[in-house]
Amino acid sequence: MSRTPPVVEPVHPAAPVPHARGWAWWLLRILVTVQALDAFLQPVSEGRFLSGDFAMLSLHRTNGTIVGGLSVAVLVASLVLWRVAPIPGRIVVGLALLGPLAGLQVFLGFARVLGIPVPLGVAFIVLSAWLLVWLWTHGPVTTGTRRERS
Secondary structure (H helix, E strand, O other): OOOOOOOOOOOOOOOOOOOOHHHHHHHHHHHHHHHHHHHHHHHHHHHHHHOOOOOHHHHHHHHHHHHHHHHHHHHHHHHHHHHHOOOOHHHHHHHHHHHHHHHHHHHHHHOOOOOOHHHHHHHHHHHHHHHHHHHHHOOOOOOOOHHHHO
């Protein structure tokens, strides 16, 4: 008598995970969402300042510092996720780049170097948006090794 092996259904990448790894994904998704939305506020506040609303410069300065802090929180959360659940290395690298890019933006802003922050800010927002979309369209994978998904 031969037994047939059980059929294993493939796990959809966005399927919820019933164990502890799911919390790390949700934490990172929430942090990246808040960070990306806050980063989108930066060019709006700068544009308002350049339009003559001088109070927006204070908001732009404060918000830039908040974006930097959120980017560091995203870095920490991505490293935690990388340790507890499989996540591609290229995504961790992208998430890790947000912190130094935000720090450079803040430094250049306070140093009043105004030529570099515009293209750097565009790159920051594009990277943030790409990571945001990736994190919300992918999820934890419960089978296989980390190297297979990188």
